[in-house]
Amino acid sequence: MTTDVLTxxxxxxxxxxxxxxxxxxxxxxxxxxxxxxTDENAPDVxxxxxxxxxxxxSGAHRRQADRALSDLNWRLATLLDDVRHGVPAxxxxxxxxxxxxxxxxxxxxxxxxxxxxxxxxxxxxxxxRLLMFAGVVSNIDEVWPTWRDCMxxxxxxxxxxxxxxxxxxxxxxxxxxxxxxxQDPAKPWxxxxxxxxxxxxxxxxxxxxxxxVDSAGHKVLLHPxxxxxx
Amino acid sequence: MTDHPxxxxxxxxxxxxxxxxxYVEDGPTDLQEPADxxxxxxxxxxxxxxxxxxxxxxxxxxxxFWVQAGRMQFGHQATAQLLGPAFKxxxxxxxxxxxxxxxxxxxxxxxxxxxxxxxxLTQVNRDVEDALNAGDIDRVMALxxxxxxxxxxxxxxxxxxxxxxxxxxxxxxxxxxAPRAEQLAAVDRATKIRDAAAExxxxxxxxxxxxxxAVENSDRLRAEAQQQVHDLKALLDEHAAGHARDQQARLxxxxxxxxxxx
Numbered sequence: 001m002t003t004d005v006l007t008x009x010x011x012x013x014x015x016x017x018x019x020x021x022x023x024x025x026x027x028x029x030x031x032x033x034x035x036x037x038t039d040e041n042a043p044d045v046x047x048x049x050x051x052x053x054x055x056x057x058s059g060a061h062r063r064q065a066d067r068a069l070s071d072l073n074w075r076l077a078t079l080l081d082d083v084r085h086g087v088p089a090x091x092x093x094x095x096x097x098x099x100x101x102x103x104x105x106x107x108x109x110x111x112x113x114x115x116x117x118x119x120x121x122x123x124x125x126x127x128x129r130l131l132m133f134a135g136v137v138s139n140i141d142e143v144w145p146t147w148r149d150c151m152x153x154x155x156x157x158x159x160x161x162x163x164x165x166x167x168x169x170x171x172x173x174x175x176x177x178x179x180x181x182x183q184d185p186a187k188p189w190x191x192x193x194x195x196x197x198x199x200x201x202x203x204x205x206x207x208x209x210x211x212x213v214d215s216a217g218h219k220v221l222l223h224p225x226x227x228x229x230x
Numbered sequence: 231m232t233d234h235p236x237x238x239x240x241x242x243x244x245x246x247x248x249x250x251x252x253y254v255e256d257g258p259t260d261l262q263e264p265a266d267x268x269x270x271x272x273x274x275x276x277x278x279x280x281x282x283x284x285x286x287x288x289x290x291x292x293x294x295f296w297v298q299a300g301r302m303q304f305g306h307q308a309t310a311q312l313l314g315p316a317f318k319x320x321x322x323x324x325x326x327x328x329x330x331x332x333x334x335x336x337x338x339x340x341x342x343x344x345x346x347x348x349x350x351l352t353q354v355n356r357d358v359e360d361a362l363n364a365g366d367i368d369r370v371m372a373l374x375x376x377x378x379x380x381x382x383x384x385x386x387x388x389x390x391x392x393x394x395x396x397x398x399x400x401x402x403x404x405x406x407x408a409p410r411a412e413q414l415a416a417v418d419r420a421t422k423i424r425d426a427a428a429e430x431x432x433x434x435x436x437x438x439x440x441x442x443x444a445v446e447n448s449d450r451l452r453a454e455a456q457q458q459v460h461d462l463k464a465l466l467d468e469h470a471a472g473h474a475r476d477q478q479a480r481l482x483x484x485x486x487x488x489x490x491x492x
Contacts, residue, residue: 006269009282012289013265020258048293054300109300 015041019048026053026064032071042075043098050105065110066192072103073190083182089175097173100136103190107131110193118201127193132169134196139187141203148207242271243324247317250288254295254310261288272327280327287323291316331399340392347385354381 014036022032022045037045046068053061053068076099083089111127118124133140133147140147146156150168161171161180171177181188191199246264253259265285272281294316299309331337354377361369482488 003278003282005282006278006285009285009289010265010269013261013285016289016292017258017260017262048296051293051296051300055296 011041015045015048019045019052022049022068023052023064026067027056032067037071039075039078040095042071043095043102046072047098047102047105050102050109053106054109061112062110062193065106066194068106069103069110069190069192072099072106075099076188076190080178080182080188083178089178089182092178093173093175096178099190100173103135104131107135107193116193116197118197118204120201121204130193130196130200134191134200136171136189137181137187138189138191138195138199139185139203141207142185142187239268239271239275239328242268243328246288247320247324250291250317250320251310253292254313261292276327276330284320284323284327287320291320329403331402333395333398337392337395337399340388340395343388344385344392347381347388351377351381351385 018034018036018041022034022037025032025034026049049068050065053065056064076096079092079096079099082092107127115124115126116130133151137143144157144159147159147169149156156168159168161177162174163170163172171181180186189195242264246261246268249259249261249264253261265288268284269281291313295309295313298312302309302312354373358370358373358377361367361373
């Protein structure tokens with residue numbers, strides 16, 4: 001009878017073949033589905049695929065990474081569904097952490113060496129920064145309204161998630177955070193680069209609208225440290 | 231898992247290593263089958279944890295290949311060359327797994343005995359110190375023999391036994407390695423093949439150099455000859471023009487006409 005440690009090692013070898021096969025499907029423009037891909041192994045396999053995509057010189061890595069990110073998004077939804085249905089959050093933190101690690105690697109592979117462009121905002125930012133405020137939830141403005149003040153080093157409220165000291169943007173893979181992510185108003189996701197960029201653009205335009213105040217018939221741009229109610 | 235007939239463990243290990251080389255040098259190939267063959271060959275004779283460590287090392291090698299390939303943007307072959315140290319580590323681990331020392335359990339027990347006696351000696355010395363500080367002479371005298379004679383004596387014997395087993399293990403490893411004469415003969419054969427190839431390469435380079443030299447020489451001669459033809463033609467044209475002028479002058483003089491001055 002094979003022991004657990006040997007089974008795990010064998011599965012690691014199997015993961016290599018699965019990652020190679022998924023890469024092949026992605027390169028042929030096919031949907032990357034395979035019965036061997038499970039909720040348990042998907043993060044590790046997609047991280048392996050990300051490394052293969054990074055070595056791809058064809059330039060199609062962004063589109064291919066997007067398909068992998070879409071699958072991870074579905075895996076995240078399944079995991080949070082399990083939390084809502086009573087599976088102990090502590091049992092799922094490891095898999096959640098692996099999903100976010102695979103997401104990061106796929107996103108950096110998709111971005112390559114270029115910053116992410118926001119044409120309507122006349123802005124370009126590194127993908128790492130985009131992941132900070134659009135990689136975990138799609139509605140950071142709703143769940144943490146003062147996050148921009150944090151970026152600008154003004155006074156800000158603490159985020160509603162557990163985070164390392166001095167790093168409020170990092171959502172730690174803790175049971176408490178999983179419980180928070182599984183409930184409203186949080187909208188957790190694993191976005192593609194384009195989806196994350198659109199979310200940031202939309203929220204930035206909405207924030208700019210809020211900061212204009214109609215005062216005696218004149219529109220004045222509020223200082224970012226002033227919070228506008230409503 | 232598929233069933234594999236009993237396979238020589240060394241052959242199974244060689245197949246896995248060959249498959250890994252093929253993967254990194256030529257492109258993705260199946261690693262599952264040689265991995266399963268290795269598991270089948272080693273199960274029962276090697277602990278599962280050891281087999282698992284080998285497979286984990288193999289998987290990590292592939293992972294390292296892809297990380298390097300993405301980072302360096304070299305081709306397959308160039309990236310594969312960066313993995314030389316990783317392959318050496320895997321070879322070393324396979325060798326140890328395939329050549330287990332038959333007194334491994336005794337060696338582990340001997341190490342544990344030495345560790346245990348060292349702990350006991352530390353504790354009894356601490357107890358003696360405490361008794362001295364407390365002024366408890368009776369206790370000091372009761373512990374003195376253990377601290378100064380009994381436990382140190384046992385520890386010395388245990389260390390000797392451990393050292394003897396360690397030497398046996400090293401001798402076992404030595405005997406497991408192919409005889410040096412065979413290996414030297416293989417080196418000698420490979421050196422002769424390499425030298426013969428080097429000689430053929432040198433000879434081919436000589437031929438190439440000579441051929442290139444011949445081309446350069448003929449190019450030079452051709453250029454010189456063309457220049458000579460060009461010069462001679464110019465001389466001929468000049469002579470023809472001069473002759474024509476002279477003839478014209480002679481005719482005019484004969485006709486009693488004044489010569490034309492340029």
